[in-house]
Amino acid sequence: MTRPRVAVVGAGPAGSTAARLLAERGAEVRLFEARPLPRPKTCGGGLTPKAQRLVPTLALKAVERRVERVELRGPHGSPFRLVAPAAGIAMVERERFDLALVEAAVRAGADVEDDNPVRELREDGSGVDLRTHEGHWRADVVVAADGEPSRAARQLGLGGPARRRALALEVDLPLANGLPNDTAILDFAIPGGYGWYFPKGDHANVGVGSHDPPRYLRLRDDLARLTDELGLHLGATRVQGHWIPQGLRIGRLASERVILAGDAAATADPLFGEGISYAILSGIAAAQTIDAWEDGSIRGLRSYDGRLRAVLGPPLERLDMLARAAEVSINGALFLARLSGRVRERAVDAIAGRRAPFVIDGQCELACACSLHELEPPPMALVSSKQEPGRFRHCEQCTARCAA
Numbered sequence: 001m002t003r004p005r006v007a008v009v010g011a012g013p014a015g016s017t018a019a020r021l022l023a024e025r026g027a028e029v030r031l032f033e034a035r036p037l038p039r040p041k042t043c044g045g046g047l048t049p050k051a052q053r054l055v056p057t058l059a060l061k062a063v064e065r066r067v068e069r070v071e072l073r074g075p076h077g078s079p080f081r082l083v084a085p086a087a088g089i090a091m092v093e094r095e096r097f098d099l100a101l102v103e104a105a106v107r108a109g110a111d112v113e114d115d116n117p118v119r120e121l122r123e124d125g126s127g128v129d130l131r132t133h134e135g136h137w138r139a140d141v142v143v144a145a146d147g148e149p150s151r152a153a154r155q156l157g158l159g160g161p162a163r164r165r166a167l168a169l170e171v172d173l174p175l176a177n178g179l180p181n182d183t184a185i186l187d188f189a190i191p192g193g194y195g196w197y198f199p200k201g202d203h204a205n206v207g208v209g210s211h212d213p214p215r216y217l218r219l220r221d222d223l224a225r226l227t228d229e230l231g232l233h234l235g236a237t238r239v240q241g242h243w244i245p246q247g248l249r250i251g252r253l254a255s256e257r258v259i260l261a262g263d264a265a266a267t268a269d270p271l272f273g274e275g276i277s278y279a280i281l282s283g284i285a286a287a288q289t290i291d292a293w294e295d296g297s298i299r300g301l302r303s304y305d306g307r308l309r310a311v312l313g314p315p316l317e318r319l320d321m322l323a324r325a326a327e328v329s330i331n332g333a334l335f336l337a338r339l340s341g342r343v344r345e346r347a348v349d350a351i352a353g354r355r356a357p358f359v360i361d362g363q364c365e366l367a368c369a370c371s372l373h374e375l376e377p378p379p380m381a382l383v384s385s386k387q388e389p390g391r392f393r394h395c396e397q398c399t400a401r402c403a404a
């Protein structure tokens, strides 16, 4: 096949990652972004170690602060402080972080069209027509990474409802006086969710989220209560809100020529609503699937659905079960975390990404940002390293990062 023409819709972490990896492999990639770049994104901007491992080093220049202590607060009892360098969270502003991911895609050879929303997609047997206000573009295949709600998915009859969906509000406020700047706070006094305080460079991001519909209308009050407790004043500060779709969508995640990635596929975790690392992971899986299609190992892109569910389904289900258990008794869950070193260790493992799908048998299952360079063909093998461990290999940089 001549160079495949790939359209990527949406320049968030999922789309930029897919665009970068495919451009590196020689595809003709056009990354469409609806808004002018850099664009803000409603988000806490907390990058867990697993997200940090998956991005090019360049993007880590956007990190404003690193936090190795997390204070856990429940509805009752005294707060409990977890000190865990291995689970250290890097704080970013999404505007800068996402721009760095786009820049990495451009360096790899992708063309970016920002301020140019894709209005319509039409798939036929041999490709996809995309219409924007600037005209038409014909792609062989498309990665739809246009976030929540995904207009592309709706137009093409893909996706459907997420297994879970949380509503989250966030606001930027000054750093709280009297609180250490190396400590994040998670507040579990909110039914069906939690609140957070993330210290950044010269300000803090404070937010609340819940997947419990009766709670949605009270989230603003929850945010006011949390900011008060932190000694901050919410007042008339502009609060942003958005959905976090979680646990994968119930309907198809791919057709013959289109793949859904990131929030468009509802890849975020149902326990904490962590979305960035999973979005990147799905961008990697999307690039690998298109690569396999291009070299003839698979005929269409439909198999992406099964592969993504095989890789992300079990861990997301486990996190969903944990979320439900914690809802039964959040005090019990916090008590266990306080009491049991083993529970704390498991929590740190999950945040750090020391378990599948981020790491398996000491290696990343699907996760190395470099994977497309270093893998002996075909790259499909990456997704099932359990079955084909011998075909999985890291570049030196990733080996060093994974060992760290």
Ligand SMILES: Cc1cc2nc3c(=O)[nH]c(=O)nc-3n(C[C@H](O)[C@H](O)[C@H](O)COP(=O)(O)OP(=O)(O)OC[C@H]3O[C@@H](n4cnc5c(N)ncnc54)[C@H](O)[C@@H]3O)c2cc1C
Residues within 6 Å of the ligand: 009, 010, 011, 012, 013, 014, 015, 032, 033, 034, 035, 039, 041, 042, 043, 044, 045, 046, 047, 048, 051, 116, 117, 118, 119, 145, 146, 147, 148, 151, 168, 169, 170, 207, 241, 242, 243, 244, 261, 262, 263, 264, 268, 273, 274, 275, 276, 277, 279
């Ligand atoms: C309040 C809040 C706090 C959060 N905090 C965290 C956190 O601390 N850590 C974490 O890991 N996750 C967090 N998340 C989740 C995280 O923000 C998302 O899961 C993540 O951004 C998903 O990435 P994505 O690439 O799929 O989509 P997005 O980042 O949403 O990117 C989608 C892009 O597509 C573009 N787009 C949309 N329509 C079109 C179109 N028609 N044509 C072209 N472009 C289009 C959009 O403009 C956007 O740039 C939070 C979410 C919320 C709402």
